[in-house]
Amino acid sequence: MSRLEAKKPPLFISEPLTRDAVSQSLCLLSGILKSSYGPAGRLKQLHNGVGGCVCTTSQSSALLGHLSISQPVLRVLTASVRNHVSRFSDCGLFTAILCCGFIENFRSLNVAPFTVIKISKHLLSLCMDHLKSEACGCRVSVDFSSVETLVCLVQSILTSKPACMLNKTEVHHLTSLVLKAFIFTVPCHVETNAVLGKCVVIPVKGRRVVDSAVLPGLLIEAPEIQLGKPLAVKRTGSNMIKIALFSVSMSGDGSNPEEGTIAVHHGVSLEVSELNQLLNVGKQLVKDEVGLVVCQKVMHPSLKQYLKENGVVAVDRAGLSLMEPLGHVTGSQPIASIHSLSPGCYGSLKDLCVESFASKHFLHLIPEDTVICSLILCNRSETAWDELKRVCETAEHVLQLTVKEPWALLGGGCTETHLASYIRHKSSSLPASTFKDLGCSQTQYQLVADGFCRSLETVARSLSHDGEEVLTDVVYGHCWFVPSGSPCVSRWSDLVSKCGCGVNGNTEDLSWSFLQGQSGSTILQGCPKEPSVKVADLQTLDCFAAKCSGLQVALETASLILDLSYIIEDQN
């Protein structure tokens, strides 16, 4: 009999944001995230005291996935960021830091949450309209006919995660591989509905990053194949290799999906019967001039031997995840029955060869024309490889997102400071009817707008980790970094050379000022100007779609949290 425990009453927490415990946790979380942000971000080591492996990372998905968070308020925040990352792969830290910033800045205002939310929603719509307008000064269009902007975009992503432990040549090498892999996935003959292909990442740990490579087609691990021997594959009349793909088990163990019982007479062996059937299938395959047989599950050794003797390459245990790309590459239908083979199921390959990377042997399936490619990704250590894999996948995803919306945002904090100065300018020149519609006073609007801008600037400031001074200019509203320990000089232009994204130099006097987040520190001179962008100058770019969505999600989540006046927790 199980022990019955008395039901505990639910726990009520009123005004959760005013509680010390919540503020402290929020502060700690935002500290962890801010210190991880950007190319100079500090790494975090995640490990369990009991043992097991250590994860060194500065990525939001890894950090938030492993942290155990007990405060319901923060659980909402992390769930929201993780959902964003699962959708866009990029800008997770940006979203999280911005969301924390919104909560911290809006909470301290003496304005009712209802009003704050309405005003901030209006500010967000100003931002989104600006980002989507042609006149936006922090947006560049991505030209797919030249490689430069794409290189900059990929490089920014690769360098933003220091735990990958990449040097400059490695970054260059990987950038070109990622771009090559992406180009392989773009179909050559575009019909009405173009569908991008897939890049399969193959792990090779313990090798140098520069050993990584990208190959068109698919690689299947085949431990039984000897490297030395040339691969003799049967070809059909048109010099193609016929391939049969089996999704059904060919082990001959007679596993039946039947629910009832099967009674077998003495002397009848179902196993023998199954094996005979398998060998019949083998004969049929040989007769049909099949050159390669791939089975998702296990293949009976006798069948394998039979196929080998007849010059058919047989690979088993391919696994479920490879089945879809295999079908894509070869154009074959996975066969689900060993009782009837229809010739329509076979696919074809242009060539088949053996490759080997770091003591692993692979069969390389080379198709005629494909959108599937394989990226052999090498890195020295396990944890650095994991980080690198996530970064490469992010880069692929960002390129795919950029195809849909061919823009990128200026990186290095410049988008954030630009948006902040745009909002400061815009919010000071709104007609009185806006305040009436929102049901607030102009002062309230100014207070919220200021908190909004400070939150954006917090993100830009989080890029500085070594005590660099962060400046902004009043002409373009870009973000500038002054190395720490610089001598005191009268003119800022002697210390700064380029802004965060690299578009602006120090040639003209841009009247810099500190970006300290205190209200009124920036002198408004009008709408921030649109700089003339030379692609060669660009140093960092961010994904447009991910950042736009991150901005919206951050504000929506912050609104949700600010609106909480009770937490009711069931303790049973």
Add this chain to the structure above:
Amino acid sequence: MAARACSHRAATGDGAKSFVVLLAAVLGGLRAAGTGAGLRRALRDFETQVLERVAARGLRRHLRPVPPGALEPLLEPYLAGRLGPGELRRLARLCAEMCRRCSPTAASRPQVLRLLGRRFAELHAAVPGLPLASSRVLPGIVLRRDFAAYCPTDGELRALLVTEPLRLALTAPGVEFVVDSEGQYQASLRWITKRTEALMKHLQSNNVKLLLSSVKQEEVVIHYAKLYGVSVVECLSSEEMALISEITGVSPYAPIGDNMDREISETAVVTFCQPLLLVSRRCVHIGLASVCAFLPHCLILCGPVDGVNEQHAAALQGAYTMLQQLFKTVDQREDWKVEGESQSKASDVCTWHSSATQKQLVIENTCNTNQVSECRLKALSDETERKIFDPDKSDLLVHNQKNHSIPVLVAHNTDIVTTCERLDVGKGLEKMCCHIVPFKQEKSCAGVAQDYSNCLIEAGAVLPVGGYFEILLHYYIQDYAKQCQQSEVTIVSNVVADALLSIPKALYRTAERDGFTKFYLEAINLLRKNQPLPVNNEGLESVYCKYQLVTSVLHCITELLSTDLVIGIRRPLQKTEDCDSEDDP
């Protein structure tokens, strides 16, 4: 109390909080007045004698019809009680857009709203990780799983619903299959495979290119489906199957028997069938040709986290239930005119369609045989018949008499609306058979000076939000109470009238300090001078819902006051059917 409040909310989609506020205020008032058996009876009389007359005489003058095509003014105040200020406008717009696109004509709206409220879980797909601004309404329906097999086709195609595995089994549970020889065993397996292939061929020759299956199909089935160009969607929930059946009017196909030559007649027409990427998850997106008034559309609901999406979905579902109430009317009770009958009362739930020239009354009645004795049912149907014969046009009526299943809604004492709603769900399609009767009834009742038909509050009647309903009702109840002779009814009237004010008081509490007093004095002054109340632009609310709230609260209180003892028992109460099947080792 909580159960009553929840059942009220489930029925009208609104008012759980107001229910509690009003209930507490009335109970408090009654306690102050001193309880007694007389008061309890007076409470019962109050509803029929005072409330209905007040509604008929006073309230009706202030009601206005819902502006055509404008759902947002109704939706915004409703959603404001459930959502944060940031999401409100966007969701109200989505909700209205969904409603408009699913029912392009106003006539089909009540029916479509009922379906939306009932099947909203299947008619929306939540996407976490995207901002709310990315939400949209898509034509067709989205099934939240990937194709088991997808063969691209363009243009219209036919779909088949199946509920069992298409591959025949060698044996079944409890069945023994005897293997005599190896050859026989292999032949049997081969025959099964061939038969599966033949079935797919048969489907292909019948132009069936989509299989919608509620069970998981074997790999062989998927394999042959791909070979013969048939797309397959598996593991559909029973709700999804029911929705598809309801929209297309098609029932599942049973492929039993060797008769493969038979043409497959029960197929659904699918206008398009394609994969849809939602949060890097592939879903099935199909367009269905509808046989009912509902034009299938699906709402893609985006939000940063799942919890928010759930909250939004619940709010929207509630909104559809609320809108549904808008098209209902409050009728006067039968026993107001006809005497006797104190326990069970009948009310017709009527729907007004304002067609071009004449008004048609649609009586939607459902039957609950459990609660009605036979003679009662007869009496009611007599009344219904009488009502049908009342108008002079009778050719339509003959037809009505033929399909003589006059279903009657029986509201057992306290929970009118709950019973009605529960039946609603159960009956589903049957409800569509309703009696349409030309209706032009303008009776004058002797007791009351004014003219009114037997419907107290017409369908689509609305009032501005912000306590107007409560103030109006308060004013007219007090007004009536002054003329009333029975002292106990007067006491109850005054208690209820004062309690009604607790709702606007709660509403104005968050605003300025003396906001309520100002609003109250202004409104009462205007009413005394017989002037129309000022109009605000904040939104509208359905009077039907509000009226139901008051009656539900009154019923709840009657029940509470009738209880004199609460007895705690050791063992939980059990349902009657399984009470004798335990304890024996």
